[in-house]
Amino acid sequence: MPLRHLRVTGAAREPLGAVLRDLRERLDVPEEFPADVLAEAEAAAAAPRPPERDETGIPFFTVDPPTSTDLDQAMHLSRRPGGGYRVRYAIADVAAFVAPGGALDAEAHRRVTTLYFPDTRTPLHPTVLSEGAASLLPDRTRPAVLWTIDLDADGRTVATDVVRALVRSRAKLDYAGVQRAIDDGTAEEPVALLRDIGTLRERLETERGGISLDVPEQEIVTTGGDYELAFRAPLPADSWNAQISLLTGMAAADLMLAAGNGVLRTLPAAPDGAVGRLHHTAKALRIDWPHHVPYSALVRSLDPANPHHAAFLQECTTLLRGAGYTVFTGGDLPELTTHAAVAAPYTHCTAPLRRLVDRYASELCLAAAAGQAPPEWVLAALPGLPKEMADGTRRANTVERECVDIVEAALLRNRIGDLFDAVVVDVKDHEPAVGTVQLTDPAVVARIEGGTTALPLGEQLRVRLTQADPGRAKVLFAPA
Secondary structure, rough: OOOOOOOEOOHHHHHHHHHHHHHHHOOOOOOOOHHHHHHHHHHHHHHHOOOOOOOOOOOOOEEEOOOOOOOOOEEEEEEEOOOOOEEEEEEEEEOOOOOOOOHHHHHHHHOOOOOOOOOOOEOOOOOHHHHHHOOOOOOOOOEEEEEEEEEOOOOOOOEEEEEEEEEEEEEEEEEEHHHHHHHHHOHHHHHHHHHHHHHHHHHHHHOOOOOOOOOEEEEEEOOOEEEEEEEEOHHHHHHHHHHHHHHHHHHHHHHHHHHEEEEEEEEEOOOOOHHHHHHHHHHHHHOOOOOOOOOHHHHHHOOOOOHHHHHHHHHHHHHHOOOOOEEEEEOOOOOOOOEEEOEEEEOOOOOOOOEHHHHHHHHHHHHHHHHOOOOHHHHHHHHHHHHHHHHHHHHHHHHHHHHHHHHHHHHHOOOOOOOOEEEEEEOOOOOOOOOEEOOOOOOOEEEEOOOOOOOOOOEEEEEEEEEOHHHHHEEEEEEE
């Protein structure tokens, strides 16, 4: 089954509510925060640990989905007087609120990540912090971990610094609005430079062999209490914004490696057999892939709106599986330090409101930049982080997958036997009559089986719905 990117907007209502509650119970998803955790969060929200440095004069802005309130990152982009660019990237300073060894800390280790459902979210931290005192909301002064990354005229990093500071966002922007303002020339320079810097960083990503897959996302949306699925094609602004986060994660990894203490997000290179399989898939989809063209360059040349290209991009997601977290201390560097899709050392450090490991990465980088040893509470937690994050990420992926399956089944439960137009986006290796199809309307991606001939990968196919029952039977199709 291809990886299914999911965004959740709005809130679905009954009758899905009971099925989603059953899913949370089955996955042992935490419910309300314990009273001692809430009390500690309220006290921390009222009196966070203040940083000595004040950078509230910098007009930061955030770029997030319109409904988001847990804002981890704010940025300010500028030109350097001697040429090149300066990226200031403020990350929510969760450690200013969460005391090591306290009830809040223990609960965060139990939850690991924020979980998103169509009808609710299960946050990593109480909302008084994650959507309030720690969130980089506009016109609020907040403690932050402030990165300053200087780039040359080609977008290459020439200097990095990270400190604690007070910051103040001036505007909460969204991707579509940023894209419109940049396209029509009305964006102010700090926003307009997102395209310039993002494009340069994309070029460097291609140069080093990194991979960004622009696969359309399945999005659960609600209108007037009803729910539906839609495909959302990423905007260029999504990618430019992601490049700023990627730049920071790479700078953080370099700092930690130089200091000899850290936690990296690592991914081994794909085995030759997996890449060879993609060559066969490209041939089957009639995609020209000359031997001298690297994989990273090929994927950037494809158009997700083309069914053959979309099927190939879905197949490419299989190379991105198997990522994990690798920790090291005392200068004893691990054998694997790179993330194959990034094609460089990389770490997660830009989403501490929603992901546990990022708080620790920030502390390690602050210590490294200051030439100091990391705090003892950070070093003590490092050995257990990879397993905690693996378990939490696995649960988050299951939630994402199951939620889409449930909504798909709910949308189609009364249409058993109906015919649909679909595209075959995946075929099982040793069972060519079994695979995955993608419908255009509704935006469904589901299994197909029951035919007697091999499925035509990347081709249009008329299919019949054979099952759909939310909470009981996932959507299943057969060739018509």
